[in-house]
Amino acid sequence: MNNVVLMGRLTRDPDVRYTQGNNAMCVARYTLAVDRPKRKDQESQADFISCVAFGKSGEFAEKYLHKGTKMVITGRIQTGSYTNKDGQKVYTSDVVIGSQEFAESKPSGTQEQVASDGFMSIPDNVDDPYLPFN
Template sequence: MNKVILMGRLTRDPEVRYSAGDNSMAIARYTLAVDRRFRRDGADQQSADFIGCVAFGRSAEFAEKYLRQGTKIVVTGRIQTGSYTNRDGQKVYTTDVVVEDQEFAESKAASADSGMPRYSQPSPMAAASMPSPSQASAGDGFMNIPDGIDEELPFN
């Protein structure tokens, strides 16, 4: 099985090209900076891996339209290896993730604040969904729903 799931930030805007011919197809290339789980010995900063990704067709058009440098995304795909001979006659080996699916990993507002670490405070969505201490029931972790609210729910 060849399946890859990555979450990281784009190091720069995607580079998009279109294939030649009657049925031209978009091809987008971008690099994700994916944080490593653990720090290297003696390193003060968290290190990252820089992983090349390539998207085709609609996925490439999506990348061209919506993805920008610093955007945090989740990519699902497969690893593909290859090789070519460069202009100097040397054989170059490549490893890319062929994108099958890509999704935003944070809101647009959170993406604008990407320069600041977000570990110390919950995201606005998470904070809004957390019940206040007065709403939480004693011990089971669920919010108390008042009687008679059934008519206000948008679904039944």
């Protein structure tokens, strides 16, 4: 079984591109800094995991993710290789994202206001197809 679950922070804003052709698809790449378990008398260490999201997941990353965002992702490891312009073979390892969720709420002091009923107020002029209501 090839299943990965990671929690970490984006090291930079996602790199987003769209494929060519009639059925253009969003491809978003980002790197998660995932903390390693800390041992006594040892400095904190992290692994930097390359992740790629396709289609709607890529569009989500483009719209909502930015450097420092803490995420929980699930997916699968995919390996590959290519020959670079110098003729050297380069091996790759990515996590292909199946699902991604925010791991923490937004810090206070953001521009969005939350009403007393717990819902965020959305301006009337917002036309977003991903909102479940108008």
